[in-house]
Amino acid sequence: MEDFVPIWTLGLMSGTSMDGIDAALIKTDGVKIFDIGPATTIPYADSLKQLIRAALGSRSPSSILIQMITDAHFEAVKSLLSQNPGFEEKIKLIGMHGHTVVHAPNDKTTLQVGDGERLAKHIGINVVCDFRSTDVANGGQGAPLAPLYHSALAQDLEKPVLIVNIGGIANLTWIGRDENLTPIAFDTGPGNCILDDWVQANTMERFDKGGAISAAGAPNNELVEKMMEHPYFNSPPPKSLDRLDLNYKCIFGLEPADGAATLVMYTCKTIMAALQYVPEPPKRLFITGGGRLNPTIMHELSRLASVPVEPVEAIGWDGDMLEAQAFGFLAVRSIRGMHLSTPTTTGISAPASGGILHKAK
Numbered sequence: 001m002e003d004f005v006p007i008w009t010l011g012l013m014s015g016t017s018m019d020g021i022d023a024a025l026i027k028t029d030g031v032k033i034f035d036i037g038p039a040t041t042i043p044y045a046d047s048l049k050q051l052i053r054a055a056l057g058s059r060s061p062s063s064i065l066i067q068m069i070t071d072a073h074f075e076a077v078k079s080l081l082s083q084n085p086g087f088e089e090k091i092k093l094i095g096m097h098g099h100t101v102v103h104a105p106n107d108k109t110t111l112q113v114g115d116g117e118r119l120a121k122h123i124g125i126n127v128v129c130d131f132r133s134t135d136v137a138n139g140g141q142g143a144p145l146a147p148l149y150h151s152a153l154a155q156d157l158e159k160p161v162l163i164v165n166i167g168g169i170a171n172l173t174w175i176g177r178d179e180n181l182t183p184i185a186f187d188t189g190p191g192n193c194i195l196d197d198w199v200q201a202n203t204m205e206r207f208d209k210g211g212a213i214s215a216a217g218a219p220n221n222e223l224v225e226k227m228m229e230h231p232y233f234n235s236p237p238p239k240s241l242d243r244l245d246l247n248y249k250c251i252f253g254l255e256p257a258d259g260a261a262t263l264v265m266y267t268c269k270t271i272m273a274a275l276q277y278v279p280e281p282p283k284r285l286f287i288t289g290g291g292r293l294n295p296t297i298m299h300e301l302s303r304l305a306s307v308p309v310e311p312v313e314a315i316g317w318d319g320d321m322l323e324a325q326a327f328g329f330l331a332v333r334s335i336r337g338m339h340l341s342t343p344t345t346t347g348i349s350a351p352a353s354g355g356i357l358h359k360a361k
Helices: 046-055 063-083 116-123 133-137 147-153 193-202 209-215 221-227 256-277 295-304 322-335
Strands: 007-014 020-028 033-043 091-104 109-113 127-129 161-166 169-175 184-190 284-288 309-311 356-358
Touching: 007 063, 007 322, 020 063, 020 322, 033 063, 033 322, 046 063, 046 091, 063 091, 063 109, 063 116, 091 116, 091 322, 109 133, 116 127, 116 356, 127 322, 147 169, 147 322, 161 256, 169 256, 184 193, 184 256, 193 256, 209 256, 209 295, 221 256, 256 295, 284 295, 295 309
Parallel strands: 007 091, 091 127, 161 284, 284 309
Antiparallel strands: 007 020, 020 033, 091 109, 127 356, 161 169, 169 184
């Protein structure tokens, strides 16, 4: 493939935790990372968050929701650029993930809400969106898509290495010693989404801030094992989850702190159980996503793991922005016609590109 001049690209990510939109700048040619720029997070308004929650599982979300989510992304881009005016003329491309309302790859269905054409016209920059559909149409799980970015960042790390993203859903990326082998990746199970839901339903808090609620409780190991009987956890990858796949009704009735502690244990044990599907134990385990900020989760992972467990900041990465950065990276790969996923990351039949380009003019 011909040489491609690195460009500044802006990645946008709205995760399953539904807390808001991450916007991050990187300079890349789709193979290497040349520079990391500023980033920001714009929280969703409560009214929009409620509309998103109501739309989960819908295969035909309302035009009003699509417009509102798109406009929220527009505001996130404007906010980042207003804070960093020197980048306004540098950005050549936006990668917009959108917000997932349906993810059912076994039915060849995945839907991320967000209008790339509307965003491109409003912001005056080309936009790539709809990153997952091609993968799903070709037999893939459509997730996770960040592993190729993790691999690009991890070129100088001692291998094998494991990156675990604890967002709403948790997923892992295993990167081996052989540079010719693509990463292995899959969703491990719950991340923060059901813990957040539990805390919001049973306390005055929005999430388990500082791990304080879960740290005050005692996990119910019997219920953790019951939840882990779900066939997903004993199925080999490739595999991925929708947040609606996670049923935790068996903990209803527990005290708030005990329920939170039980869900933390559930998340950590499903991550550890997933290691049976990687070819070789990692040298180190690095945690990204919101889960790394929960001391109870980090303590429990460290207790269960046989290798050091550290936040990705230990290697100079930004654990709040990796996924947003990843979609900026993937947007460049998309316009170059490069593959976004492989059989070992999503189970797609053969490496394939994806995404749809919407031009500003």
